[in-house]
């Protein structure tokens with residue numbers, strides 16, 4: 430399907446309506462207090478052609494996107510979910526060059542440096558979870574050497590990285606990272622259906638299970654506070670994170686990674702009774718969908734963001750969601766009280782109005 434030719438507004442790029450997804454209630458944790466805290470950090474920003482990011486962008490328009498990294502704290506232990514974009518773009522491996530000609534990196538401090546300079550005890554970070562293996566998410570894995578976390582990637586990710594650069598000239602990672610860091614790759618859900626498995630370096634058994642509108646989720650800590658969700662439409666192995674950030678009432682943040690690159694791809698939530706869908710389709714350039722390796726799975730994944738956004742106790746947040754820049758506080762403040770602060774509505778402000786304006790122009 431990936432090699433297929435697509436046209437702008439191709440019906441195959443239309444994500445399903447929210448009502449078309451089956452729903453499995455999010456399990457209630459055995460312990461009332463099961464939760465994580467989320468801190469948001471920026472890494473280097475990325476500037477590039479809007480038309481590659483959204484079907485609503487105008488020709489020639491340049492967009493500047495953040496590349497977020499998240500500190501996920503669970504008791505005494507912490508995860509870094511994505512490292513964003515490295516602070517020294519000249520040190521990317523050569524295969525990244527064409528992407529960097531199109532998308533310019535505007536250097537900012539690396540998230541690990543932000544934590545260090547903010548006095549955070551880095552030894553608490555036992556795990557780095559990379560949502561996927563793109564350059565604006567894996568940051569710089571040399572920066573984590575001092576605290577040596579387990580680096581977790583999604584199913585099938587490591588095969589595409591190969592031996593690493595320079596042994597493999599086409600590899601996006603330096604080979605030193607592969608030699609020096611400890612990696613764990615989650616198993617393919619299709620191979621492990623219903624089975625329990627373990628992650629080397631972690632205690633306890635895990636399994637892929639249905640949760641909310643997702644077919645494949647993993648309860649990472651085993652207490653219902655943080656789920657990893659398989660969403661491989663953008664790229665093989667991509668994972669989102671669902672964080673339970675308050676307990677009474679339970680509210681959640683869905684870290685949506687690169688399932689979409691623009692809020693208007695998954696918003697506003699269309700009414701299933703309506704025949705029109707105000708969401709944008711994924712952009713098509715020269716017959717290709719630039720950011721979905723598997724376009725059909727990709728629009729399915731985008732539809733899950735819409736479905737989750739329909740829940741008033743869930744806020745979706747993409748890795749590159751520009752409207753969040755002026756709304757959400759940065760670490761050391763936390764995102765946990767997003768609902769009380771109305772941040773979901775604030776970062777969505779204007780989305781519906783703009784969709785209505787677009788509809789009126791057709």
Ligand SMILES: [Zn+2]
Nearest residue numbers: 563565687748
């Ligand atoms: Zn990205």
